[in-house]
Amino acid sequence: MTDIVCSRCQTLSRLRRHGLRWCEACETYLVIDAGTGRWVSFADREQRRRAAEEDRAIARSVELVDEHLPEAQRLVPEGWAARRHQNDGARCHVAIDAPADVNATSYLSPPDGKSGWYVRVHNRTTGIDFPLYTDGGARAASFDTIEAAVAAAVEALRVESAEARPR
Ligand SMILES: [Zn+2]
Numbered sequence: 254m255t256d257i258v259c260s261r262c263q264t265l266s267r268l269r270r271h272g273l274r275w276c277e278a279c280e281t282y283l284v285i286d287a288g289t290g291r292w293v294s295f296a297d298r299e300q301r302r303r304a305a306e307e308d309r310a311i312a313r314s315v316e317l318v319d320e321h322l323p324e325a326q327r328l329v330p331e332g333w334a335a336r337r338h339q340n341d342g343a344r345c346h347v348a349i350d351a352p353a354d355v356n357a358t359s360y361l362s363p364p365d366g367k368s369g370w371y372v373r374v375h376n377r378t379t380g381i382d383f384p385l386y387t388d389g390g391a392r393a394a395s396f397d398t399i400e401a402a403v404a405a406a407v408e409a410l411r412v413e414s415a416e417a418r419p420r
Pocket residue numbers: 259260261262263264276277278279280
């Protein structure tokens with residue numbers, strides 16, 4: 254039988270508790286992490302599962318942005334720009350920049366299986382960052398198509414620009 258070694262402290266597990274492997278040093282049960290085949294605590298396994306899930310979501314967001322960016326670039330008005338935006342270790346977005354006189358950008362997050370596209374507006378002049386809400390403001394607005402998301406983003410940026418203009 255292969256040795257069961259705790260991945261945290263490298264101690265060989267010799268005991269079972271309630272039918273499960275036990276690490277005496279860490280005083281935790283050891284369960285196998287399917288992704289790596291290592292023996293970890295329940296908490297570690299859950300954390301690894303979430304991290305793996307987030308990695309998949311990030312990869313999926315990159316695919317969706319690559320797939321829809323050309324369409325977004327076609328949909329934005331003359332003088333506007335649509336580009337790819339991704340911070341290290343975060344999900345990928347389609348960024349929409351208003352023309353130069355408006356210091357604001359909108360970020361479209363791709364569907365994650367639970368909802369459609371979400372739209373955030375970041376106004377660098379005021380430092381205000383907010384998601385678009387459904388009428389009534391009960392929840393963030395979700396757009397089924399990139400076309401609807403781009404239209405909402407452009408509209409929101411136009412509102413920001415109108416408010417920014419001196420009267
Ligand atoms: Zn241990």
